[in-house]
Amino acid sequence: MRVLAAMSGGVDSAVAAARAVAAGYDVTGVHLALSRNPQTYRSGARGCCTIEDSRDARRAADVIGIPFYVWDMAERFHTDVIEDFVAEYAAGRTPNPCLRCNEKIKFEAVLDRAVALGFDAVVTGHHARLGADGLLRRSVDAAKDQSYVLAVLTRAQLDRSIFPLGELTKAQVRAEAAQRGLAVAEKPDSHDICFIADGDTRGFLAQRLGDEPGEIVDAETGEVLGEHSGAYAYTVGQRRGLGLERPAPDGRPRYVLSITPVSNTVTVGPAEALAVRTVHAERPVWTGSPPPAGPVECEVQLRAHGSPVPAVVTLAGDQFTAQLRSPAQGIAPGQAVVAYRQDSDGDIVLGSATITEAR
Structure with missing residues (x-):
């Protein structure tokens, strides 16, 4: 069985590829180049789309002893993940870019290309399980479970997916990586949004959507409590960073209850209204x-x-x-x-x- 191992440059995908080899599959490694300019993405432990990550993936493939390639998916990633991310915020919604990347890139674009090239399945380092019954299940490591961001996959996509780490905890993955001589054994996990270089989501959106001043309104009284420079900077449930000068009459904190793009209004109120x-x-x-x-x-x-x-x-x-x-x-x-x-x-x-x- 020929399988394509998606190798991000992290410890999880490296161990997943090694386990696929040990299971007897004919494995080829591939790293996805997702940035038009890799230097603009995060470096070190803070991302998964850097030049450093590409090199780490190649070194891991060398140790495992499998062929390795880099696939340029930058334009597809920009359209399906980054532009979608910006558009969703502009529409008053709060997207999950990791979920969209799994749906549109790793298990649509990559899987489609892999099948066209004669591969039978794609192997990834996601912490989730696929049982003998083919059903997607949570990982045994609840703290690392990624079934939530894989739940957008179709039955046909899951039938061509392999998740070798679902029965392992993260500590066990690191121990196995060290045992196999993989240099990424102690590499820190990536965090946050890989395509926002400095972690400033509000600034990232402001650069693309510009200033759009609007009102912050009290849900109970309709009173205008303040102004914002862009409703896209807020999300339902947010408490901090509202910039309100006057506290609520009862002294309790206010939360974002809703965002209305048509009127560019952010509505706030008490916690129980959430x-x-x-x-x-x-x-x-x-x-x-x-x-x-x-x-x-x-x-x-x-x-x-x-x-x-x-x-x-x-x-x-x-x-x-x-x-x-x-x-x-x-x-x-x-x-x-x-x-x-x-x-x-x-x-x-x-x-x-x-x-x-x-x-």
Whole structure:
């Protein structure tokens, strides 16, 4: 079986490639060049798209003993991830660029090219499991689980995916890397958004969208409390950085409740106003089984590092609705809602959709 190992230059993808070789696959390594100018992306531990990462991936491939190539995906990444990121913020939503990168780059563009070149599957270092039944499950390492950002994958894409690290903790991955003589064994994990060089998301968006002054309004009274230079700098649930001079009459903090791009208004209010019972979403992908004909009792995760919430999920055409059994807070349109079901072997991903409204 010929497989393509996507090698980011980090420890996870290096160990995944090595494990694929040990499993008897015919493995070729590939590093994705995602930046038009790699020097503008983060360096060292702060990114996954640098020249340094490319070199680390090549060295790991040499140690493992597999062929290695670099694929230029910069234009596709710019269009499908960066431009999408900016457009989503401009529309008042809060996107997850890692999720979009998995969907559009690693498991669409890369997988399509791999299959066209005669490969049978793609191997990655994601912390998630694919069981013998083909179902996507959470990693055994809950702190590193990445099933949330993989829940956008279709059944056909999962059938051509291999995740060798799902049964390992991160500590075990590092120990195995050291045992195999991989220099990336102690390389720190990447963090934040790889294409924002200094970590300043607000500044990154301001450069592309410009200043768009608008009002910050109290949800309860309609009073104008202040001004902002761009609604894109805010997200639902945000407390800090609102720039309000006057505190609430009761002295409690205010939070962003909603963003309205048409009027360029940011609406703020008390924490209890963030409580959500119903989540509407679009573009559902159902991978755990055939799409359900009726309501499904399950758990839903509403952001990348959020806790699961018991819910009843229904699908109606292109619409996904989750009725939460207990309220959740700070749910932002643009994020994913991912449905899970538990069995004796852990959590199974049933499906996902993109949140359009939370009430």
